Amino acid sequence: xxxxxxxxxxxxxxxxxxxxxxxxxxxxxxxxxxxxxxxxxxxxxxxxxxxxxxxxxxxxxxxxxxxxxxxxxxxxxxxxxxxxxxxxxxxxxxxxxxxxxxxxxxxxxxxxxxxxxxxxxxxxxxxxxxxxxxxxxxxxxxxxxxxxxxxxxxxxxxxxxxxxxxxxxxxxxxxxxxxxxxxxxxxxxxxxxxxxxxxxxxxxxxxxxxxxxxxxxxxxxxxxxxxxxxxxxxxxxxxxxxxxxxxxxxxxxxxxxxxxxxxxxxxxxxxxxxxxxxxxxxxxxxxxxxxxxxxxxxxxxxxx
Numbered sequence: 001x002x003x004x005x006x007x008x009x010x011x012x013x014x015x016x017x018x019x020x021x022x023x024x025x026x027x028x029x030x031x032x033x034x035x036x037x038x039x040x041x042x043x044x045x046x047x048x049x050x051x052x053x054x055x056x057x058x059x060x061x062x063x064x065x066x067x068x069x070x071x072x073x074x075x076x077x078x079x080x081x082x083x084x085x086x087x088x089x090x091x092x093x094x095x096x097x098x099x100x101x102x103x104x105x106x107x108x109x110x111x112x113x114x115x116x117x118x119x120x121x122x123x124x125x126x127x128x129x130x131x132x133x134x135x136x137x138x139x140x141x142x143x144x145x146x147x148x149x150x151x152x153x154x155x156x157x158x159x160x161x162x163x164x165x166x167x168x169x170x171x172x173x174x175x176x177x178x179x180x181x182x183x184x185x186x187x188x189x190x191x192x193x194x195x196x197x198x199x200x201x202x203x204x205x206x207x208x209x210x211x212x213x214x215x216x217x218x219x220x221x222x223x224x225x226x227x228x229x230x231x232x233x234x235x236x237x238x239x240x241x242x243x244x245x246x247x248x249x250x251x252x253x254x255x256x257x258x259x260x261x262x263x264x265x266x267x268x269x270x271x272x273x274x275x276x277x278x279x280x281x282x283x284x285x286x287x288x289x290x291x292x293x294x295x296x297x298x299x300x301x302x303x304x
Contacts (some may be wrong), residue, residue, distance in 0.1 A: 005025075007023075009023075011066075014091045021072065029062075036064070039069075039089065040073075041116075042118060042120075043121060043181040044204075045214070053067075058112050066100060071121070086122060101163065110260055113302065115139065117142070120139070122146065128268075136242065136298065137238075138242070142246050145230050146226030146229035150179070156188065158179045170225070180195050183197065184197055189221070193252050196252065199277065202234070202284070206282060216297070235269055242269050243298040244270065245294050
């Protein structure tokens with residue numbers, strides 16, 4: 001196993017004076033190193049299990065990584081806090097990729113891999129469709145078809161009402177209407193499946209955090225953000241391959257969506273099925289070993 005170092009960087013976003021908080025994992029040895037640019041899931045932060053991933057990519061595969069908190073979350077700047085937008089998430093990935101490309105003495109420009117989790121799996125799909133310079137992408141439990149994912153969640157009329165109010169208000173420049181992000185089954189929250197609350201608590205605990213450490217909020221309009229997001233359905237046109245690790249017992253993102261996407265992707269999607277639920281692909285979960293071993297194989301094949 002290789003040794004590594006970690007430092008926290010402040011990388012400029014597309015907004016003036018708004019910086020992204022990014023962990024830089026650097027493997028031992030002189031560069032340039034291949035690099036993974038990674039981001040967390042919707043409403044989460046990089047403290048929710050990503051340290052274990054960055055450490056393993058560096059120590060077992062020799063990959064550097066740049067792991068970001070998106071604007072409005074975690075250690076990154078941006079107001080209002082907890083504002084989620086797929087468009088802004090895509091901008092943040094691009095900002096970090098651009099920063100890495102401007103440092104060829106540190107990072108191999110021909111070996112930049114993007115990685116996401118859940119909602120950011122959609123962003124990874126968009127990047128693979130749009131950026132021919134990327135070496136590949138990886139995601140665990142990714143959202144690949146936003147509409148199909150939403151339709152599989154329990155219907156909540158109150159949630160739909162406030163999503164519509166917030167979406168329309170956003171078109172007129174009104175401030176976001178924030179609602180609970182995670183809640184128990186049947187509650188008024190964006191995610192209220194059986195695993196949502198306990199799973200979120202477990203992955204936050206990996207970084208020494210608790211649900212009470214930050215507002216458990218998302219803008220209600222996020223529902224409409226996903227309605228037309230279907231980048232996964234076009235992955236046959238991706239410029240490079242996409243490793244998708246699904247959780248066989250996922251109660252948030254139906255596993256069959258990833259299976260359908262992979263079968264239609266003309267070999268561009270490498271599909272791996274891991275045991276466990278949505279939150280069990282992080283360290284300590286029963287799908288972690290399957291997930292991390294698949295990621296390591298994928299990364300190692302890119303540099304062979």
